[in-house]
Structure formats: C-alpha cells, structure tokens
Amino acid sequence: MDSSTAWITETLTHPLAWATARAQALGSRDWLVLAGILVFQRLCVHIGMWSYCLAVLPGTALHEAMHWVVAALLGARPTMPNLVPVRTAMGWRLGSVRFQAGYFRSLPIALAPVALAPLSFWWATTFMPGAGSGVIYWLHAWLAASAFGASVPSTQDWSVAAPALLVGAVVAVTLWVVL
Template structure:
C-alpha cells in the first residue's frame, strides 16, 4: 500500500510539474467538453467525447467482468432515453455488494488521465494537441454519470445504514 501511495504521489508531482500551457490547454478542452461541444448537437458532442466514453464504459465492463456481474459488451452509440441522451452503456447483473465498485469504476480513470498527460507530455505538433484532447476526455469521463449514481445509491445507503448499525452494537 505504501508503494502505491508513493507511486501516486510521484505521478501527481509529475503532473503538477507539466508546463503551464499544458494545464491551460487541458482546462480549455474540459471547458469545451462541458460548455461548447454540447451546443453543437449530440453527434458532435459524442464524437468529441469518444475516447472518454470508450474508457468510461470499458471501466464498467472490466470491473463487472472481474466481479462476475455478467456484463454485455459496451454499447458506444448515443441513444436518446426520455429527455436526455446516453453516450454509451453496459448491461450487467450486479448484486448489492458489487454495485458500488462497478458503477463508480470510472473514478479510476482520474489517475489514468493524469498518467496519460505525463506520459505524452513530450509530444510535438498535432500529436501534442491530440494527446491533450484524449487526456481531457478521459478526465471528463472519470466523473460517474447520473445513471451511475442512481444505480449505486441504494447500495451506498444500505452499506451506510449497515455500518452505523454495526457501529452501535460493537
């Protein structure tokens, strides 16, 4: 555990040491992702978000597979559901214990996005901007979606109540 903490600290230090322009560009791409891209329609937004969407859905699929929740292969084609759009989904059969790690798996993309930014910081020309784009979409994808929170919430409530009940008895 100590080695993991040391490795994560080193990775964050390397990320912080990146040139200021890189941080500004990543931040600018995140602003584009949150504010500008959605205004160009779902097709433009989904294409702009594709690397992050693939990473987000694969994180669900990998954890569901490892935990035995029988996941279907990720669907990456945008779909209108009610009044909103979903960029992708993974069907699975989680139980109350596996819901939290499966639905919150995209949070693990945060260190992956930071690593990707550090690993490709020496890129030149157009490749530099391509790596900034991939980094920003992966960082954006590390946020669990509204649906992820809705699926995880019952398990989080049950675990929280169980924790406080056990705490009273012990």
C-alpha cells in the same frame, strides 16, 4: 527490489509526493490546454448533440470499458459496450453496458469510471511533455482530458450504486453507534 517495481512501491507509499512530482512534468501551457479541451467538450453540447458525442467519444469509450472490465472481473456477465447515442426521456445516453450483479457487486461496477481520473493524470504527465506541439501532442491532450471528463459517474451509475451505498452507510452508522 528491482527498478521496475520500486516506482510502484514508492507511488503506493507516498502518493502525494508522486503526484506532485508528476504534476511538475506539465507546464502551465499544458494545464491550460487540458482545461481548454474540457471546456470545449462541454460547449459542444450547445453546437449540437452529435458534435458533443464526437468530442467526448474517447472518454465515453473509456467510461464504458471501465464498467465492462470491472463487471467481467466480478463475474457479472457484461454485454459489449454500446457507444451509439440514444435519446431518452431524460436527455441522451452516450453509451451503456448491461450486466447482472447484486447490490454489492454493482457498487464497484457502477463507480469503476472513477479510476479514469488518476489514469488521465498519468497519461497527461507521461505523454504530453515529450510530444512537442503537433498533432501527437493534441491527441494525447484530448485523450487525457476526455478520460478525466469521463471519470465522473453518470446519473445512472449513481442510481445503480445507491442501494449498496445506502446499506453500507446504515451498517457503518450502526457499527459506530454500537462500538
């Protein structure tokens, strides 16, 4: 096995050891910067909706891109992501992707942004330690924090995933009782 695939095998067989080793690449200052950016992004809502939209734009773009990629891979004919904020009866929708899929294909599409959490961790631990303390450092921190913040499925994502989750839970309970 060559070195380019050895790290993948090691990561998949020992994910906690990999994550612990990666986390040590960041110092306490780096963790505080990431947390501070997340807090700042949440506080931007109180400054104004457009400031919030701009603060979380990278995360919104990644969130919608994840929906689009998984929908395309599953043959759900997704539309191009829309990143123009729209006011709705429930508040604001920062982005959207429309697709055509049944309940079970909708589940991975709706929950696709969850994959941004490990991606943001990898980004931060790979690019922040060697970036110094200038603009590039802050750009990497902003991208990593935005991706992490965007990894949480939205209310709409949960409502799309709910029917498949409900059916899966009923099937699991039924199998558990029967077997």
